[in-house]
Amino acid sequence: MQRRTFLQGSLAGGAVAVAVGAGILSPRTVLAAWPQAAFEAKSVQDAMSSLYGSADSNASGDIKIKAPDIAENGAVVPITVDTGIGGIESIAIIAEKNGQPLAASFNLGKSAKGFVSTRIKMGKTSDVIAVVSAGGKRYAARKNVKVTIGGCGG
Amino acid sequence: MAKSIRIRAKAKGDDTTVKALITHPMETGLRKNKKTGEKIPAHFIQEVTCKHNGNTAVTALWGPAVSKNPYLSFRIGGAKAGDSIELSWVDNQGKKDSATTTVK
Structure with missing residues (x-):
């Protein structure tokens, strides 16, 4: 039971990290840092x-x-x-x-x-x-x- | 895109002078079409990157105040004849081009 909650938690956390990473990366791939x-x-x-x-x-x-x-x-x-x-x-x-x-x-x-x-x-x-x-x-x-x-x- | 960059790199002593001409309209977004009175949308190069043997030497960030068909020149140290110089640009509409030359 404990193992299952741990897995669910880590999966959810992983998904958020991927979404944040994609959100930050998408504009930057077009231009590095145009002020x-x-x-x-x-x-x-x-x-x-x-x-x-x-x-x-x-x-x-x-x-x-x-x-x-x-x-x-x-x-x-x-x-x-x-x-x-x-x-x-x-x-x-x-x-x-x-x-x-x-x-x-x-x-x-x-x-x-x-x-x-x-x-x-x-x-x-x-x-x-x-x-x-x-x-x-x-x-x-x-x-x-x-x-x-x-x-x-x- | 057709080739938009003319580039030349010449070594003199320790310094290598890179000169480049880029063909680009560099529209500011403020000009109007004289016949229709409509504004011409902004279209200008935002970033020009120059790499010497794969390492970034100069990154130029440009606004619309850089002239049409821009010319740029700069000097880098430590380059020898035969080294590769790559110049690439990206504009505000996401268009891009690049050209490579060797130091003479």
């Missing part, structure tokens, strides 16, 4: 708190942002971020005055160097902020880009 809240945030502060858990960052002279002073077409603004900071974990590119400021976040593995380059859309003239996360701290640099024709919507 939806950070990308949908409407301000730089919100985006950073959502991405890193805090909006704090230190200004750093060791981050170089290569971007045009004047972008004729806001739909294609080439941005290059180059940094010599060691122990780098990620580089985020933020266009301050975009409706959704966070444009991209690059998670860098151990073998990756502190260099990323891509092209982003900018709605209007604003600062481009590069946030480098290294060793649990965040460092930021910014560069103003003038946009003559916006690249969001249209």
Whole structure:
């Protein structure tokens, strides 16, 4: 009798564990960890708190942002971020005055160097902020880009 | 899906520069169809993963603010000529593609 109740109990427990496991796994198999809240945030502060858990960052002279002073077409603004900071974990590119400021976040593995380059859309003239996360701290640099024709919507 | 990725990896000293061009509309979901006035649904790449010899080197998380037909470039250390570089992407509609190249 005792053995029977034990079996029933373990079977029920097993079924719950399988259901929970499936529930957690199904969305993750599609995307590892796309931070939806950070990308949908409407301000730089919100985006950073959502991405890193805090909006704090230190200004750093060791981050170089290569971007045009004047972008004729806001739909294609080439941005290059180059940094010599060691122990780098990620580089985020933020266009301050975009409706959704966070444009991209690059998670860098151990073998990756502190260099990323891509092209982003900018709605209007604003600062481009590069946030480098290294060793649990965040460092930021910014560069103003003038946009003559916006690249969001249209 | 037809091949959407053009990728090149070139070693120079210790650093290997990987450059890639992906063909993708990158719709923000904010644009309207000029004729019908209807919104064009969002369609953009969310995640790009680059693997060097099978180990993830870079994971790029993208929002809709990355330009149409995205270009990306980054550097990885410790790669030698002949190593394999695999790049794959997934978009918000679940479409995906990948391409592999060797370091030159």
